[in-house]
Structure formats: C-alpha cells, structure tokens
Amino acid sequence: MASGPEFDHLFKLLLIGDSGVGKSSLLLRFTSDTFDDLSPTIGVDFKLKLMTLRGKKLKLTVWDTAGQERFRTLTSSYYRGAQGIILVYDVTRRDTFTNLSDIWLKEVEMHSTNQDCIKMLVGNKVDKDQERVVTKQEGIAFARQYGCLFLECSAKTRLNVEKCFEELVLKILDTPSLLRDTTSTRKNILHTGLQSENSQESSSCC
C-alpha cells in the first residue's frame, strides 16, 4: 500500500439485538476468528476489518452495541451514517426474535440516517439445534416482511459468520446511494475522537 488510497470504501456496520444473543461473539469470530465466553458489552465497542471483495479494498468499521436496555439511548447515536445494520437474534430464545420487530427495528427507523441502509437479519446459535425455537422459515418470513437479508449462523462453529458480513457488504456495494461519502476521504465520516484513532490505525498498517 505504498501508493494510492488505503481503501476504496469505508463502511460503517452496526450490530444490534437483545442482550446475550451473541453480537460480540459474532464480531469476535469475524475479526479474529476466535470464540470465547464474553462479558456483556459496556456501551459500544468497535472493531476494524479490512477485506477485499470484487477487487475492491474495503475497510469495515463494525460497531458492536450493548443490548442492555440502559444503553439504548446511548447506542442510538451510533446508528447515524451506518450503511449496514445487522439485527441479531438467538434462535434458542423467541423473545430475542420478537423484540427485533418490537424494539430494534423501531430504533433503526428512528435513528438511522441512511434511508437505503441495508438491514440483515441474523439468527445466531444454530449450533444449539436441540434448543432451537425459532425456525428458519420464521426468519425468512420476517426478513421478507421487513426487507432484510437473512442468514442463520453460529459464532461458535463459525458457520456462515464470514458469509453474513460478506453478503451485507456486497449488497451495500450494489446500492449506489450508499457508496457516496465512503471513499477514502475521511472527512464527514468519522468524527473528532475517532479520527485520531483511525489515523493511527492507518499509519500502523501502511
């Protein structure tokens, strides 16, 4: 990367969903391919991942939000400017599925600034097949109703984890309105506090 921009597009992705559905585990699997018993997330966490798709260098900033209700007011400010939102539920707990339409989609509607932002429904923990209570058909129906992409995955067995991020990103790449302001000019996308972090990041990988 001696010359040219460090990346072609910078995307902001967001993970939301009830507490304990495995948002942080999913992200950990995606970014560092490990799995661990994780503590509840405090507020917001974020991780970077570089990937190449269709010959384009992409930099993903994935924001992992806390599912705890108290943090909702806080996390809502992170919806701004997200190109992709991953709605996670736990296939072994129906509440987490019903709360997506009751709570989380409303949050998205209220706080998201990108009209065309891509939503992706992800049913996690399919490794616990015995305890499954939400069927794949229900997931598909939900996704169809609300216009989301849909995948079932397992952060534990890494099944479909990579794929779910990839599909989301491909869809974003297919949506021209979302590609505005995502090129390497970093202004407008990242704000003060983050900018320094970001420049550090870039200098370290160059």
Next chain:
Amino acid sequence: MEIGFPSSVRHIAHVTFDRFQGFLGLPVELELEVPRRVPSASTSAFGVSVESMQCSFDAYGNSVPTILLLLQERLYEQGGLKIEGIFRINPDNDKEEQLRDKVNKGIVPYDVDAHCLAGLIKAWFRELPKGVLDSLSPEEVMQCHTDDQCISLIKKLPPSEAALFDWAINLMADVVQEESYNKMNVRNIAVVFAPNMTQMMDPLMALKHAVQVMNLLTSVICKTLNDRERSVIPSSAVLWDGSLTGSEGEESRPAKMLEVVHSNLTLRAQMGTGHVYIEAEGRCNDLNTLNSRTSARAREGYNDLNSIKSGTRAKELSVESEIVEEGGSIDGSEYSSSVHSSERGNGGDDHKRFSDAWETSSDSDMTDNALEQKIVKSQPLAILLRKRWKPITRNKFEEFSQRKWSLSEESYPLKKGNSAICSEKQCNEKIAHMNIQDRQKSLEYALHHKPWPAIALSFMENGGPLKKGEKMKGMKPSCEGLSPISELSAYRAAHPLSKRTLYLKHNGTA
C-alpha cells in the same frame, strides 16, 4: 339455566374493608384476586422516589420498597437465580410491559418470566428520579481504587440510598453465588447493573461513569461475598460431644453442647440446660480450653465441611420456628422484631416466649451481649437459610462421610426415605436402641445433612435420662411439627412477605 338458592352456607371469615387498609380478615386464598394497596403514593411503582413508597425490611435490615422485595421474592421462588444470563438477558418487551402494569397495581403474579422480574428490578433502579449513586460525584467514584476506598465511599450515601444499594448488592451477590448455573460472574452482573445506578445526560460521560461504577460494584460485591464466606456460621464447624449426657453426677438433666469453632469466636449453645451463650475466644483448636463441663473433641475433617450448623443457627432457627408457630409474621417489621427479641433475651414477654426454648445466660456480661448482637446481625437468617440449600454442602458432606466412615444406612435413622419427617416417637424408639456413638452419628448426620433443625434439637433433648417427675425442658418444635420448619418457612423467613407463597405451596398450586 336456573340458579337455585345457595346451600350449605358457612361463615368462614369476617371481612372488613376500608379505603386505607383495604380488606382486613380476608382469607389468604382469596387475597390473590384483590389488588393490594398501590405500592406508592403515586399511581406508579416506577419512577417514584423511595420516600413516597411503601417500604419493608429485607433480610438484612434494609428498608426498601415492598414492591422490590416482592419482585425479588418471585425471582428467587422461580429459581431465577439459576437461570443462565439472569439480569443480562432482556425479557420480551410485551411481557415486561404487562408485568409492569400489574406491578403498578401492586400485584406481582406468579407465572411470570424470571427475566421480566429481573428486567423490572433493573428498570426500577433506572427510572428512579435520581440514581442511587448520584449523590457520589463521578470524581469520587473515579478515585476509588482499593476496596477500602470503595467501602468508605459507599458509607457516604444517604440512608435511603444506602439501604437500596445494600439490597442491590446482596441481590447481586446472591446471583454471583449461583454463578455455576447462571454464568453471571461478579464482573458480568456489575456490568449490567452499573448503568442503572447513575443518571447522566451526556451519553459519553454516562458511559465513562458506568465503567467506574462497575468497578465500584465489583469491589463491593466481592467484599460482600468474602464477608459471607468468612461469616461465623457458614464456615464454622460444629463440635458436639454426646458422651456427656447426664455425666454431671447429681445432675441428670441432659446437657449437651454445641460448639462452633471459628477464626475469632467460639459459639456455644448449651442445650437442655436452657442456656445459650456466646463467648469470644481465640481460635479454639485446642479444645481443652472449652467448657469444663464438656470434653468436646475436635473431629477431623470438619474443617472442610462447609456446613452451617451451629449454636447460633440452632438458636436462630428456634426463633424461626417460633415465627412459624405464630404464623403471623407477614411483613418485614414483624419479622425483624422477632429476631431482635431473641437478641434482647432478658426482658418482657418476648423473653418469656422463648424461654422454654432458650434462655440467654444471665451471667453473660455486656461484651458477650454485644458480640451476640453483632453475630446475629452480621448473619441474618436469610443467609443461613439460603446457604442451606447450596448443593455443595450436601456433596461435600457425602464425600466426607463416605471417606471417613462409610457407615451403613442403619446408622442414620434419619436418612431413610430421604426425609427427616418421622414422628418424634419413632425417633425416640430408634434412639433407644442405639449406643451413644450411633446416636451421635445420627445427630451429626442430622446436623450436617438435613436441613431440619428440629430433628437435631429434639435428638438432643432426648439424649439423656430425665429424673422422674422432672419437667423436660426443650425446644417447642417437635418432630411432628416438622414440615413447617422446612423449605417453606425458610423462604418465609428469608422473604418476609411470602405469606401467600406459603399458602400456595401448601396447597400444591404454586
């Protein structure tokens, strides 16, 4: 369909109603359908200051809103503490709203999702007009690094907040104690509770502050857990020497001794003679220093018994059984007054009430009294009772008993049928055929294995021959009265508000 006149009418109860007290004299089985008083001066239980709410005492003597105790009680009843991710997992939004409506009417129904209960407890804290820890400045919290600093900081809280905080800490400690089931360790529970303890407008500041509060909570919970671990009762060993029965020459009154050895204290409950006294001594490994009337021997292996049987417990349980007998202790204040009356020991009706069970030794001086009070306070009944159900105790005992003795089934008359419920007469008959050692073993068994104190106590009563005509002095609760002194009353004592629970469990409907 024609409805005829009512037949076989009986007068069951005289019920009155007034707008302040609600229904009085209502049979307990009808109570469920009738909403209680609105739990606060306003029409909501949430978002209302503590001062305007109806409060009760919890098992630790904290005055907290009754509605919180009810939520807690239901949560415990439903085994909520053992559910994976309790307090972390969000409840179903609709269900939580439904429950919230009911709670606002003063009802906490039975068949609710434990996560809803946990969620509402958190929500209650979150929606307080002022966060519980808001009186501490963020700077102060930030500067807290050591445990001692945290403790001293917590002491700065105003009384009502301090009570709430202590209640919450104990709740969290209870959760952590079931970590093997619920996977909520100290950090996890602190993370999910911390943001509900403070209120800040600026989200970023709130986040930073939440982290500090989380550290604070972690320290305090750890300290609470350590205190529980170290506290007199659970970690102490019981020594009992049965060979002393009637060994005092002239005096043939059964005189048995319960000894509790602890790092700083020796508790002695001398049974049968009507004296309970507690003495401070150094670590009493040298048992020759014990009371001259006995030659209690240290039993190997007792140290690793995390059992909770002790003189104090026996004593407190006698208080408990008293409560059960009276059957009237419904609210927290009554409960605590009963306990206190046993502390007082030397006065008035209260004393009389307990006197045929136990007397506080009249020759105990002030320091002993103070000490006793301290012990009773530091180790409320609730912990004892809750601790009793810890599976580890049982496992440890089994492991221990197999290793040490491998006694046959017959040696443990109480074990049969997996229950200590047998009539007093049966017990006595069994004991009569046993030599003193076996008797002792079965007592030990009862003490260490069975949660029912009355068995152990009545064993002791019957330990020695009585002179003819001498009136037996002993515990009120007999073997026959055992069933109330079981899990039900454990709950009841631990959660003073659970009168209705008791009823429902008796009838098998809960």
